[in-house]
Amino acid sequence: MRNSLNIDNKIEIKQSELAPVVSIKNLKKHFISGVGKQKLVVKAVDGVSFDIQSGEIFGLVGESGCGKTTLGRTLIKLHEPTDGTIEFLGRPITEGIQSNIEAINEAKEIIKSHKDAEKKAEAKNTIKFNKKEIRRKKRQNEKNDYELTKKMQMIFQDPIASLDPRMTVKEIIAEGLRISGVKKDDEITKQVHEVLETVGLVPEHANRYPHEFSGGQRQRIGIGRALVLNPTFLIADEPISALDVSIQAQIINLLNDLRKEYGITILFVAHDLSVVKYISDRVGVMYFGNMVELAPADELFANPLHPYTKSLLSAVPLADPNYEKYRKRVTYNPQTTHDYSEEKPVFQEIKEGHFILANSKEMEEYRRELKG
Numbered sequence: 001m002r003n004s005l006n007i008d009n010k011i012e013i014k015q016s017e018l019a020p021v022v023s024i025k026n027l028k029k030h031f032i033s034g035v036g037k038q039k040l041v042v043k044a045v046d047g048v049s050f051d052i053q054s055g056e057i058f059g060l061v062g063e064s065g066c067g068k069t070t071l072g073r074t075l076i077k078l079h080e081p082t083d084g085t086i087e088f089l090g091r092p093i094t095e096g097i098q099s100n101i102e103a104i105n106e107a108k109e110i111i112k113s114h115k116d117a118e119k120k121a122e123a124k125n126t127i128k129f130n131k132k133e134i135r136r137k138k139r140q141n142e143k144n145d146y147e148l149t150k151k152m153q154m155i156f157q158d159p160i161a162s163l164d165p166r167m168t169v170k171e172i173i174a175e176g177l178r179i180s181g182v183k184k185d186d187e188i189t190k191q192v193h194e195v196l197e198t199v200g201l202v203p204e205h206a207n208r209y210p211h212e213f214s215g216g217q218r219q220r221i222g223i224g225r226a227l228v229l230n231p232t233f234l235i236a237d238e239p240i241s242a243l244d245v246s247i248q249a250q251i252i253n254l255l256n257d258l259r260k261e262y263g264i265t266i267l268f269v270a271h272d273l274s275v276v277k278y279i280s281d282r283v284g285v286m287y288f289g290n291m292v293e294l295a296p297a298d299e300l301f302a303n304p305l306h307p308y309t310k311s312l313l314s315a316v317p318l319a320d321p322n323y324e325k326y327r328k329r330v331t332y333n334p335q336t337t338h339d340y341s342e343e344k345p346v347f348q349e350i351k352e353g354h355f356i357l358a359n360s361k362e363m364e365e366y367r368r369e370l371k372g
């Protein structure tokens with residue numbers, strides 16, 4: 001069955017077949033600019049935890065500036081995290097040190113202000129331990145586990161900006177192969193031709209330059225460049241937003257085929273929900289550095305609970321004039337919507353597989369909403 005966007009339906013993945021490919025725990029990425037009174041901290045990602053399961057397409061949505069791109073870039077080690085851990089295929093690939101720095105600072109305060117000798121000794125141990133941890137994490141983060149990171153590739157939003165105009169398609173796609181040690185030209189040509197066919201182009205395209213292609217074809221080249229390294233996991237950062245609507249569905253179908261045929265796990269980043277609806281198995285909604293809701297796609301669309309998710313959904317147009325006539329945009333203002341003065345919210349499960357950022361009072365309300 002096909003839907004109005006002409007996008008192939010999702011494949012069924014049994015829960016039992018799932019294992020996390022990526023595991024993110026309390027991830028923070030803060031950008032600091034300026035010094036002293038001019039110092040500005042942008043909490044682009046501020047304590048996000050979730051897993052991406054093997055073979056799934058995980059949709060990550062939220063409006064511009066909510067931290068989606070920063071999250072993707074931190075995953076692929078383009079940014080060093082401020083705090084938290086990222087595990088890829090069961091191995092920690094990058095860890096932030098902010099919590100260790102904070103533990104050291106607290107311990108220093110104790111040494112300064114406490115008289116109790118035992119407390120001071122404890123604090124000294126804390127400092128020693130956390131300094132050791134910082135050294136270990138730094139060493140590990142620097143160690144570029146090439147074989148592992150090769151398995152994680154990124155597809156960018158703007159295919160023209162991400163493809164070198166002076167290189168032929170073959171050179172663009174072959175670059176990663178050469179870096180990874182493939183030397184024989186006939187082997188490289190063979191792999192480039194194969195990958196071109198996989199992404200819906202033809203071997204004759206190999207000797208042309210990016211400007212000779214349409215936007216959709218360029219995005220196929222970008223996907224080919226990622227694919228040639230046999231990745232396990234693809235981060236697709238707004239891969240269709242720069243494309244004509246008429247070819248968006250083709251690229252979505254291509255990504256879906258890659259998942260079906262090669263079992264590639266995909267993080268699909270987009271700013272609106274209508275795009276991720278058809279392709280994602282699960283969807284995470286981000287608002288200003290935090291994950292506010294996460295659920296299987298069908299569940300999120302059937303039972304959106306967080307007011308921000310509702311606001312995003314109310315912005316999704318449907319091809320139904322009747323619906324469009326009465327569609328009301330819901331606005332979201334966190335200051336007036338939540339009262340977190342007495343109890344802070346935590347990200348918690350409200351129904352199997354459905355997570356929401358809420359405090360206990362809100363949880364009660366959301367539970368009532370789910371029942372009603």
Ligand SMILES: Nc1ncnc2c1ncn2[C@@H]1O[C@H](COP(=O)(O)OP(=O)(O)OP(=O)(O)O)[C@@H](O)[C@H]1O
Pocket residue numbers: 031032042043044062063064065066067068069070071271
């Ligand atoms: N290198 C950087 N230095 C300082 N601030 C940054 C940097 N990169 C991103 N930011 C800030 O972090 C916040 C999150 O940006 P990010 O690009 O991750 O959001 P986004 O949701 O991907 O938005 P968009 O959809 O527009 O790409 C923004 O306030 C942005 O200005």
